[in-house]
Amino acid sequence: MVGNVSDAPAPAETSSVVRLQEHIIEIVSDSGEGAQKAGQAYGAISAKMGNGVWTVEIIPAEIKPPARSRAGASGIRVRVGAREITNMGDEADLVLALNEQVLYGRIEQGAYKPGTVVLLESKWAHDGLAEVREAYAKAVAEFRALGLDVRELPLEQACLEVTPDPRVGKNMFVLGMLCRLCNRDMQRARDEVSFMFKRKGDEVVARNVALVEAGYEFAKHNLDMEFEIPPAPRDHQVVVMNGNQAAGLGIMASGMEMVAMYPITPATSVSHYLAGAFQKVGGCVHQAEDEIAAVGFAIGASYAGKTACTITSGPGLALKTEFLALAVMAEVPLVVVLVQRGGPSTGLPTKVEQGDLLAVLYGQPGDAPKIVLAASTIEECFHMMVTARKLAEAFRTPVIVLTDANLATGVQPFRRPEVHAEWMAAPLDQSPWDPEITAYDWNETTGLSPRPIPGQRGGQYVLTGLAHTRFAKVAYDPHANQTGCDMRSRKLAALASTLKPPQVNGEPEGELLVVGWGSTRGAIEEAVDRVRADGHQVSSLHLRFLSPMEPGLAEIFARFEKVMTIEINYSDAADAPLVGTSGQRRLAQLATLLRAQTLVDIDSWSNVFGQPLQPGPIHDEIVRRLQHGGDACSA
Amino acid sequence: MVGNVSDAPAPAETSSVVRLQEHIIEIVSDSGEGAQKAGQAYGAISAKMGNGVWTVEIIPAEIKPPARSRAGASGIRVRVGAREITNMGDEADLVLALNEQVLYGRIEQGAYKPGTVVLLESKWAHDGLAEVREAYAKAVAEFRALGLDVRELPLEQACLEVTPDPRVGKNMFVLGMLCRLCNRDMQRARDEVSFMFKRKGDEVVARNVALVEAGYEFAKHNLDMEFEIPPAPRDHQVVVMNGNQAAGLGIMASGMEMVAMYPITPATSVSHYLAGAFQKVGGCVHQAEDEIAAVGFAIGASYAGKTACTITSGPGLALKTEFLALAVMAEVPLVVVLVQRGGPSTGLPTKVEQGDLLAVLYGQPGDAPKIVLAASTIEECFHMMVTARKLAEAFRTPVIVLTDANLATGVQPFRRPEVHAEWMAAPLDQSPWDPEITAYDWNETTGLSPRPIPGQRGGQYVLTGLAHTRFAKVAYDPHANQTGCDMRSRKLAALASTLKPPQVNGEPEGELLVVGWGSTRGAIEEAVDRVRADGHQVSSLHLRFLSPMEPGLAEIFARFEKVMTIEINYSDAADAPLVGTSGQRRLAQLATLLRAQTLVDIDSWSNVFGQPLQPGPIHDEIVRRLQHGGDACSA
Amino acid sequence: MFGLKSDPSTELPERYFSLEDYEGGVARWCPGCGDLGVLTAVQRICRAEQLPPEKVVCVSGIGCSSRFPHYVGTYGFHGLHGRPLPVACGIKSRRPDLTVWVATGDGDCCSIGAGHWIHALRYNMDMVVMLFDNSVYGLTKKQTSPTTPQGMSTNTHPSGAWLPPLDPLTAMLGMTNVSFLAQTVDWNPAHLHATLAAAYRHKGLGFVRILQRCPTYSAGVFEDLQRDPSRLLMLTGPRGIQVEPAIANMFPNKREHDPSDLGTARAICEAHDPVPIGLLFQDESRPCYDAFTNHGLGMPTADKVAALEKELDRFTV
Amino acid sequence: MFGLKSDPSTELPERYFSLEDYEGGVARWCPGCGDLGVLTAVQRICRAEQLPPEKVVCVSGIGCSSRFPHYVGTYGFHGLHGRPLPVACGIKSRRPDLTVWVATGDGDCCSIGAGHWIHALRYNMDMVVMLFDNSVYGLTKKQTSPTTPQGMSTNTHPSGAWLPPLDPLTAMLGMTNVSFLAQTVDWNPAHLHATLAAAYRHKGLGFVRILQRCPTYSAGVFEDLQRDPSRLLMLTGPRGIQVEPAIANMFPNKREHDPSDLGTARAICEAHDPVPIGLLFQDESRPCYDAFTNHGLGMPTADKVAALEKELDRFTV
């Protein structure tokens, strides 16, 4: 590669194409500059070309942070690969930045490495304000000192040749540049842009296509690099979407027709999507007055035979605690989608955490056994909704599906689901109820019972959250309460007995087994693959069922010298002050559960950085553990 | 003992006094007949005489159940002993019943044994309604068939000689009978009754004293038995009260002046007591519009420097979940008294359960470390409030004190506390704040920090439930959040490092260690003492700190062959169907915690009968475990 | 799948429902409790309307009054304290074919449930809401409720309730989208029946506040009103609650009232004395939320699958 | 004990507070957001009243408007969504010496916080409550709020909000024990200031609904009102909000109003058009809950110990 491109771009038509297995780009800017749109289009084009893709938004903390502020980085990261991409990866290879200040925040977050190419808008070097010019110059020098390969480019000026208002069009210009640099199919790019702006009329479409083409040409003439990421062969249609859209589609595919919610980040966008989509597919989003009312409303619909869904995040879950216990106690099918964010309390509303596992399992006073699943991919966000509705009805209980901010906003292509009519709820059963069958006709072994639906003649009963008999009659005597609790608990054993042991990723035995759950799967498996490639006997295991858990865990664990979980939630560092003396280290949530269940000495490695886990740090931590041979050193 | 006394009482002045180490009586009736008043007076007289006493109410499910109904038993049990009495004991020795139907429910609950003497109102034998007469005769025959020693007595008729309206006075007559039978000091009885009715005027006092005396004479002439329970020597003053009154007094003794609550059984009576008492001691009970508002109000007062308390039970706790997490996150001192009842959901409002331990520890989304204590006696209900307020302020965090329906309504004498001025909160600090000290000036080792109180000049800060720095500034960056979580968690390690290992009851090593927490202590220790007397090496351990736990548990456990918990909450029976095949037995709550922490194979024995544990069944279960040598057989 | 057999039978023989068809377990309220009269009234209306018991759902919160569903032979939902309204709305949302009666107490509705109360009035879904206002917390044994008269001694305010009571009527008359508001008393079965029947017939949310005696914990609160009917103001008029002349004659104090006249309704309630009974306000033109929540009801599965495929097309690359 | 040093200093040198003393961090609202004007008004009132910054607490829920405390140099409590009022009341309960300003949004107050709203009005504790009504959920990016105009498109109701908006004014005028209710607009600083100042001076809960512009998510909702001041009805009168004649002249539409006249206040609000600004209702005679929650404040420890010993006597056998 040749040295930095300065303001006076040198012609660079001599570049030769570098073939890559994967490539990570970022577009960062002030908010409102359209970086996310450009990145999404770039991801979509790549997906269409057959590449694996993972897209993740870079979100500033405030709605409208001031321009050119360090914490104001708004944008997108797109990781494209020759095979399926399951996570955001490590440091970016190429960054397109519309101002230099927003890069500081990203650098602090470890998003780049020495050698990362930064294509930087250079207009700030000529800004009217001296302080802007100085800040720019200082930043460029600092970035270079850090080893970033900064290329200063007059993007705005170049755009002006195509559009009178570059602030609006620059993102498409950037897209064009990326198409050239990464060898994207320009026809697909034109189509994508045309589709995006279709509603705004031909003129807008034409202008934006022109911008993309201008960007392409600009890169071709000004930058001496060109990559190629070969596609993975694919024999099926794919869809591209984020986890919240996938959950929304899954809800509709499950036949649920009522989603009751109260707005809360990062869950709300499921309802934004559904508010429109239900108009076509039939159904209703009820925005309730609060989270308590939302879950109550969903329970009402479910009780009346139309299993419903409520969607929320941490603080909303807290408010639903009482109703959740009622649904368990009175055996009402219900689906709860919990899009986890950073906690506790209001915490980190836009950031990722897997911190609500224990709260969903144990949050309700008394014994409230329920089914808990965790989606590990965007595709699972779709399919688990179908499973959840079925389980909720079959087991007459709430089913909680855990996702998180990483899945919610991440975008990934996956095999287009073929919707089956059987996925949808059966039509409302209004046939007469057999009067011989009680309202809770518990099977002693499984705890399961059929459920009368209002409208079914002869099925009349009164649902209650008080202790009750199989006739649904309130009863305070010791045995009635014990029986009710037994029956509700047995449903979990019954479900567990139908599950298969989970598949180990890698060899079934070895030095170390890494256990995870939820959205970290891609990063963990990628890291474990790398460690194995380094020559270590490391495998990983990912749990989809958290309550009940899949069977056979103790047996799987027994074949490894060490077992640890990797999670995005809080744990005390093993070497934290005083933790040693008190002998009570607080471990990560899944680790705590697995220890109690299997009595295996399971360690955990976790943090509450609010960031998706990346394969690099996981890889390094695993290697460190293997070398130290002990669990005394962790962070 | 001579045969049954029939309607025509035989003179029986020949009895000789039987000396007993302890004696359990019950008075049962329809609700509204004053049985509880009589029993409380009997307990108070016994306490004054220097006996150990445990009083527990028998509460019907409905406010006004129909008269003479099987489930309608209302009344009281009083266990009196020659030493301290810590629990309700096993079957009653003597029962005074105002109708026969209410006995059915008690019999079903296992309250009596063959040989239990039942002194039964005989007027129903002559009732105007044939069905009543028949029911009565049938019941008496059935009771005798069960081995109960039924003595039919014309109580109402005897009362009529002293009062025109025996329905109102019969309870005092019964008290007099008990005084004779159990050799209670009649002067103390007269004083007690005079005190009870003082406010109603001399005439009422005189009539009731006369009733007591008539009852005494009646028993003397009609019953051939007389017991004596020698007092334990005592060199200090004692108070007699239930756990809710003790908590109320403790709250005042701690200097807390604000209790915000919403009515909920069995917690409400704390506020009933305080609503009056605060008028004298200075303070206020705020009955809020709901439980959320109650805890918010308490947090407001606490934030403003007046550490406050909120009192609730299961469903209320569920609603407070979100605010609890805020108090943890923003480090607001707060005392929560949780009077546990049967769950989940509305559950068993008047019954006992220890089912909320996991919910208080883990109920809040995200990581919310807090201090959790459990009172094991009524005396501790008092003293723990003082401790709780101090801990809340020193550790700048919520402290949850767990009690339960058993402690709430049980009555026991205990050493009269000497109130110390130092127990009370210091006067509000309004001195200027050192501007060098940040709002969260965390000590890196302990996580502790001093707290600015509104009014302190220079201490201005904005409390927030968002992730924040030590300056109380909102911060979304990875390290700020990690640091905040670390600091909050370290407070637990810091507190743990100041605690001593708990005392084992019995030998420090042996075949079996029984671990418990909360109100079961008396019953467990009594049972363990009995098993030891049988010749087994069994000890028990009772935990007062549940978060953080007292140190040294693993070491203590290591000295026993087996460790098990005994709790009043749900666990799967080891032999429950399918539990074996799935390998996921759901254990009792403390057992789950201890397993995760110590990796010791701790079994649990628990039930959700809604009843206080009794020493007899515990004894039997321990013996069964010792004999079977395994944990495969439990209930 | 459990509970969802797939062959709903369509033809049913004609049925006649008697009072027993609407009876549930034995009511366990205290002697003299006003709740019993309301139960009877609802059962009679069900019979009068010949509602199939399986098509009726009684929804309640927690409290003495919330035991209501247990005593009715229909479906019932005895839920959480303060939360009957969200549940009832949820039931209605996808089951417009069911008749919903809501039983709630003054604590349940006006204290812990107050937020839902405001919003359920706004949603205006087709159901009857009966506020059993006994001015006290009954089930938990005499604590102050929002409607407890100032000065009345309770267990949480032994020296007397501190604040003037919240007036549910004036509160509701200020709330948006209220469509039916009436008041009645438990001790006049005819007026009670007529009022509940009118609420039942109303399209939208029919809210009835029932002054309900609780001899156990708030004896005396309505004693005056009961003893001296002239303390009540009976609202009359062609669009109001219609009772037999014999019943009407029991109330010496009457006033003709047009239930579309919101201002006058407010003034009547604001006066507090005499206490109005009858229909205060009605407006059937107010929008009902049911119309939105019912969207796509009964859409055939095949159509749903097709629509969903179209949605998936949008995401297909 | 931490945080409770035991020697409060009593003598302080005399201080003068300038606007900077009331400034907190840099406000991060969108350009053109109406919240900024309210912030300025409160800071100016604090200065005008020379309130020591440490004696002021700003309490809020969650929402754009609830960021308010972060931008004020006083103590602040940025709590939970919907729950500022219980916290504010709790603060006041044992600290009558503190001045409390509450910032809440239309979602925060009228949706999730509606139950507390009703009851805080009843408690009538001495504080100012500012409802920042921008007719939308701002912080969560444009969902329907209870005050969103019917038909306005939001992310949860893309085809337009379904129901008529809840009118907070008529709602509050129906609630018991309301003692001060005013309305103002963010874009007239003088009227805004005068209204908040009057609420501050009011003994009891001073509730001010502020029509607040959100150019980002509900642009246009108040555009008409701002462009055409004749759409506003300025309430005047000797007991109302007093502004300079130059300001008053900006509002062509005026009406003399006696704030003790509840009926007229209701009628004015019910009309909806023109939109009233000024003092709708005030009654300083309504009881304040503070009087009860403050019981025994400052009672010496020795007296408390003695009283407690007496209590223990009652249980001593």
Ligand SMILES: Cc1ncc(C[n+]2csc(CCOP(=O)(O)OP(=O)(O)O)c2C)c(N)n1
């Ligand atoms: C969340 C919750 N809080 C408190 C309670 C306790 N509780 C049950 S009923 C009730 C009040 C009952 O009063 P009201 O609603 O007026 O009904 P009534 O008994 O007078 O008919 C209360 C506080 C509860 N069950 N759940």
Ligand SMILES: Cc1ncc(C[n+]2csc(CCOP(=O)(O)OP(=O)(O)O)c2C)c(N)n1
């Ligand atoms: C319990 C809970 N539910 C939901 C949210 C998400 N949330 C934050 S602010 C907000 C609404 C904000 O609207 P409003 O109160 O009108 O304030 P504005 O932003 O418009 O000033 C919501 C729903 C939350 N933080 N907590």
Ligand code: SF4
């Ligand atoms: S306590 Fe009152 S409301 Fe409850 S059942 Fe008895 S009389 Fe009725």
Ligand code: SF4
């Ligand atoms: S979104 Fe609206 S309310 Fe929020 S800061 Fe921006 S303009 Fe203000």
Ligand SMILES: [Mg+2]
């Ligand atoms: Mg009531």
Ligand SMILES: [Mg+2]
């Ligand atoms: Mg708003």
